[in-house]
Amino acid sequence: MDFKNRLEAExxxxxxxxxxxxxxKEGYQQIIMxxxxxxxxxxxxxxxxxxxxxxxxxxxxxxxxxxPFMAAMEMLHTYSLVHDDLPAMDNDDYRRGRKxxxxxxxEAVGILAGDALLNYAYETAAKAFDxxxxxxxxxxxxxxxxxxxxxxxxxxxxxxxTADVTNEGKPVxxxxxxFIFRLKTGALLEASLMxxxxxxxxxxxxxxxxxxxxxxxxxxxxxQDDILDVTGDEKELGKPVxxxxxxxxxxxVTLYGMDKAVKDVERYTEEAKELLCxxxxxxxxxxxxxxxxxxxxxVHRNK
Amino acid sequence: MDFKNRLEAExxxxxxxxxxxxxxKEGYQQIIMxxxxxxxxxxxxxxxxxxxxxxxxxxxxxxxxxxPFMAAMEMLHTYSLVHDDLPAMDNDDYRRGRKxxxxxxxEAVGILAGDALLNYAYETAAKAFDxxxxxxxxxxxxxxxxxxxxxxxxxxxxxxxTADVTNEGKPVxxxxxxFIFRLKTGALLEASLMxxxxxxxxxxxxxxxxxxxxxxxxxxxxxQDDILDVTGDEKELGKPVxxxxxxxxxxxVTLYGMDKAVKDVERYTEEAKELLCxxxxxxxxxxxxxxxxxxxxxVHRNK
Numbered sequence: 375m376d377f378k379n380r381l382e383a384e385x386x387x388x389x390x391x392x393x394x395x396x397x398x399k400e401g402y403q404q405i406i407m408x409x410x411x412x413x414x415x416x417x418x419x420x421x422x423x424x425x426x427x428x429x430x431x432x433x434x435x436x437x438x439x440x441x442p443f444m445a446a447m448e449m450l451h452t453y454s455l456v457h458d459d460l461p462a463m464d465n466d467d468y469r470r471g472r473k474x475x476x477x478x479x480x481e482a483v484g485i486l487a488g489d490a491l492l493n494y495a496y497e498t499a500a501k502a503f504d505x506x507x508x509x510x511x512x513x514x515x516x517x518x519x520x521x522x523x524x525x526x527x528x529x530x531x532x533x534x535x536t537a538d539v540t541n542e543g544k545p546v547x548x549x550x551x552x553f554i555f556r557l558k559t560g561a562l563l564e565a566s567l568m569x570x571x572x573x574x575x576x577x578x579x580x581x582x583x584x585x586x587x588x589x590x591x592x593x594x595x596x597x598q599d600d601i602l603d604v605t606g607d608e609k610e611l612g613k614p615v616x617x618x619x620x621x622x623x624x625x626x627v628t629l630y631g632m633d634k635a636v637k638d639v640e641r642y643t644e645e646a647k648e649l650l651c652x653x654x655x656x657x658x659x660x661x662x663x664x665x666x667x668x669x670x671x672x673v674h675r676n677k
Numbered sequence: 678m679d680f681k682n683r684l685e686a687e688x689x690x691x692x693x694x695x696x697x698x699x700x701x702k703e704g705y706q707q708i709i710m711x712x713x714x715x716x717x718x719x720x721x722x723x724x725x726x727x728x729x730x731x732x733x734x735x736x737x738x739x740x741x742x743x744x745p746f747m748a749a750m751e752m753l754h755t756y757s758l759v760h761d762d763l764p765a766m767d768n769d770d771y772r773r774g775r776k777x778x779x780x781x782x783x784e785a786v787g788i789l790a791g792d793a794l795l796n797y798a799y800e801t802a803a804k805a806f807d808x809x810x811x812x813x814x815x816x817x818x819x820x821x822x823x824x825x826x827x828x829x830x831x832x833x834x835x836x837x838x839t840a841d842v843t844n845e846g847k848p849v850x851x852x853x854x855x856f857i858f859r860l861k862t863g864a865l866l867e868a869s870l871m872x873x874x875x876x877x878x879x880x881x882x883x884x885x886x887x888x889x890x891x892x893x894x895x896x897x898x899x900x901q902d903d904i905l906d907v908t909g910d911e912k913e914l915g916k917p918v919x920x921x922x923x924x925x926x927x928x929x930v931t932l933y934g935m936d937k938a939v940k941d942v943e944r945y946t947e948e949a950k951e952l953l954c955x956x957x958x959x960x961x962x963x964x965x966x967x968x969x970x971x972x973x974x975x976v977h978r979n980k
Contacts (some may be wrong), residue, residue, distance in 0.1 A: 396698075402856045403836035405843055427927035439970060457792060462764075462784035481765035482842045485788065486835060489760060492792060493830040496799055503819045512815035516806045522802060527796040528713075532789060539785045540708055553705045 377667045384427070388420045388444060395445035395498050395514045400626045409487035414452045417470045420487045422447045422566040424668060425591075429570030429584060432659040439505045443518060443569050446499035450526055451562055453491035454535070461483055463539065472643070495614065502573075518569045525565035529530075534558030546624035559599075560592025583649050590646035594639045600625040601635050602676065610677045643673045685694055687730070691723045691747060698748035712782045712790035713797065717755045720773045725750045725869040725874040727971060728894075732744045732873030732887060740814045742808045743824060746872050748801035752863055755859050757838070766842065788846035799826070805876075817931075826843055828868035836958065837861030849927035858929075863895025866922045883961045888954050893949035897976045903928040904938050913980045945977045 377381070392414060399407040430440045459466040459474040460481065476484025485527035486525045499522060502515045510631045524530055534557025541550060565568050567584040577606070604627055618625045646669060653659045682780045696716060702710040726747035731969045733743045762769040762777040763784065770780050776839075779787025784944070802825060827833055837860025840853060872886040879887070906921045907930055921928045949972060955960045 396837070397831060401836070402853055403831060403839040403860075406831050406835065406839040453792075453802060457788055460788060460863060462788060483839065485760055485763060485765060486839050486842065489756075489791070489795065490831050490835045490839075492795055497823070497826040497830055500819065500823050504821070506815070506819075510814065511813060511814045512809070515817065516803065516809075520806070521801050523796060523800040526702060527800055528706060528709050528793050532709065532793045532796060533704070536706040536709040536786065536789050536793075539721065550705055557706075574961065648809060 377637060377664075377671075380664065381424075381668075381671070384424055385420050387426070388423050388448070390425070390442050391445050392448060395449075395501075397494065405483060406486055406490050409475055409483050410449075410491055412478060413475045413487060413491065414449060414457050416452075416472050418448075418452075419447060421452055421668075421672065425563065425665070426566040426570040428665050428668065429567050430574045432662060432665060433571050433574035433576045433580070434660075435570070435574030438514070439506065440503050440570065440573055442501040443499050445520070446495040446522070447562065447566055447569070449491045449498060450522075452496035453488045453495065454486060454531060454562075456488040456491065456618065458535070459490075471614065492526075494505055501635070509542065514573055514575065518572045521572065522565055523557065525561040527638045529562030530565070533542075534561065535639055536542045543622060546629075547627060551624060551629060554594055555596045556589060559596040560589050563592045563595070564588030564614075576658065580653060583653055587646045587649050589647070590642040591669065591672065594642035594646070597635050597639050598673055600627045600634070601639070603627075604632065606676060639673050643669060680967075681973075683967065684727075684971075684974070687727055691730070691751070694726070694748050697867065698745060698752075698804075700797065707791050708782065708786060709789055712778055712786050713752075713794055715781060716778045716790060717752060717795065719755075719775050721751075721755075722737060724971075724975065725865055726970070728866065728891075729869040729873040731968045731971065732754070732870045733877045735880045735965060736874050736877035736883070736969060737963075738873070738877030740808070742805050742818070743873065743876055745804040746802050746825070746876065748822055748933050749798040749825070750869055751760060752794045752801060752871070753798035753825075756798065757834060758790045758867075759787060759791040759794065762837070763791075765843050782819050794930055795884050796967045808870075816885050817876055817878065824871045824875065825868055828864040828871075833864035833868070835865065846925060849932075851932060854927060854929065856933060858896055858899045859892060862899040864894050866895045866898070868893030879961065883956060885954055890952050891947045893945040893952070894972065894975065897945035897949070900929045900942050900945070901978065902974055903930045904935070906930075909933065909979060942976050946972060 396411050397407045398412060399411065425449060426444055427440060431559070455469065456475045459469060460463050460476055468474060475487050479487065496519070499519055501616055503516070505514045506515055517522050526532065528536070534554050537550060538554045538558055564585045565588070567588040571581045571584045600618065603615055603625065606615050609616050618628075626638070630638070647666060650662050650665065654662055689723050694769045699714050699717060702714065728752060729747055730743060731867070739931055748774055757771065759778045761767050762772060763779055773776060779792050781789065805821070806815070809815045809818055819833045829835065831839070837857050841857045841861055844853060848896060868891070870891040871884050874884045874887045903921065905917055906928065911918050921931075929941070933941070951963050953962075953968065957965055
């Protein structure tokens with residue numbers, strides 16, 4: 375199967391998993407389930423569960439224990455978008471051409487839907503405990519859950535969002551920009567790769583290498599985002615270009631220049647590939663082809 | 678030691694536990710740690726960790742494994758207050774005589790501080806896994822964690838908040854009011870009592886009785902809240918009275934009348950005591966005196 379067909383099949387499998395784990399829409403609180411579903415099913419590339427699943431497979435994982443974590447990761451990522459779009463945050467009325475959650479359901483339900491997705495993400499991931507049979511299973515699942523929580527919280531994504539939001543309109547230096555990229559964008563990618571490897575039973579050192587790979591992917595992805603804001607096509611992107619310049623936002627391109635930005639996307643991608651190659655040479659993982667193809671797609675995207 | 682002194686000592690112990698588990702204020706994201714601490718240390722009766730700890734003791738629990746859950750419960754309760762106070766929700770500038778989080782730190786950090794407290798609550802509770810030595814320990818802790826998540830989420834507190842927020846200004850019938858009371862106020866009290874008993878190794882039936890007791894306490898507490906809004910003293914309460922009437926809010930008093938409201942507070946309190954008595958008779962718990970004293974304090978409070 376060529377990459378495009380395989381990718382389509384995998385993403386479709388992820389949609390099925392999401393449908394399975396999203397809550398029934400019922401009861402006096404039904405509107406919150408509707409808002410959750412609206413937000414999660416608004417599209418998106420499903421990169422995090424895709425990479426989590428492929429990591430799990432690369433390390434020899436073979437059971438459905440990964441599925442609740444895949445669904446949970448996408449729910450958690452979605453909560454961050456729902457809250458990011460709120461009037462007090464980025465104040466975005468549209469995302470991927472669709473009205474944002476708070477525009478459709480009102481601001482109060484927008485806030486609650488974000489809270490609900492964050493909480494339900496953990497409820498969902500914890501369903502993996504249903505498959506635990508012995509201490510080793512419990513160790514793996516609780517370890518994966520704690521990685522998830524840490525990378526989502528103040529030492530991960532929320533920490534990055536805080537630095538981003540509180541420095542809006544202020545001059546940002548390289549240390550701060552690096553911090554924001556690594557935490558806001560990188561943390562959940564790192565978590566996805568770490569969770570996939572932990573649940574497959576990878577050793578500590580391999581999990582740490584996967585964390586580094588996640589960090590490289592996050593950096594390459596975010597720098598590419600800043601590049602596309604300058605060079606991208608509005609129609610393809612589905613959002614206005616030059617928005618960073620308009621908002622006087624410090625980006626990788628304004629801090630380092632376009633040449634270095636383009637080079638660094640390549641540099642981080644290469645680093646990720648080399649780390650992956652090291653795992654393959656050390657017989658920690660087998661077939662890395664699909665993972666590398668996803669990586670290529672992410673950094674050479676034009677939207 | 679008389680009740681007042683014991684209560685003071687216990688609450689002071691809870692403050693120490695909270696200080697121990699609140700995150701260090703450091704890094705580029707320091708302001709979020711400051712906002713979290715400001716919100717958690719804004720006072721409050723610490724009822725949930727107090728009841729959780731006493732339940733744990735009543736069922737013979739003797740280790741520090743309960744502490745991360747106690748701190749986590751208060752963090753989670755605090756997140757719900759921080760988000761409730763936001764302009765798009767209740768729009769409150771003051772709570773317990775102090776400026777609310779979003780007034781001090783701005784609305785964006787207010788939203789993020791709530792998210793951070795919700796996420797950090799679970800990070801904190803999951804620290805109990807550090808004490809797990811065998812499958813039975815893992816079973817207990819993961820069970821407690823999942824109860825916590827369920828009671829906080831769309832089938833618990835967030836579900837109740839959703840029904841409350843989306844029915845503001847609309848006529849509310851008895852079924853809906855009951856739903857809101859049980860979920861918005863009751864769920865975290867139920868969770869506190871269930872977690873305390875689960876971690877102490879109580880059997881399933883006893884945990885279910887503690888859930889019922891939590892529900893009774895929640896109902897009595899919330900009905901008393903509605904009564905105090907009519908009969909309370911503004912200075913003692915630290916908030917304006919007759920606010921429900923002013924906001925045309927359906928309350929237990931408007932739906933059932935003051936007489937029945939006062940009687941039902943007693944009825945739910947008696948039910949809780951009877952259930953507790955049953956556990957004592959069945960030799961499931963030993964000394965219930967302090968628990969009953971807390972119960973008396975909660976329903977006979979004037980603030």
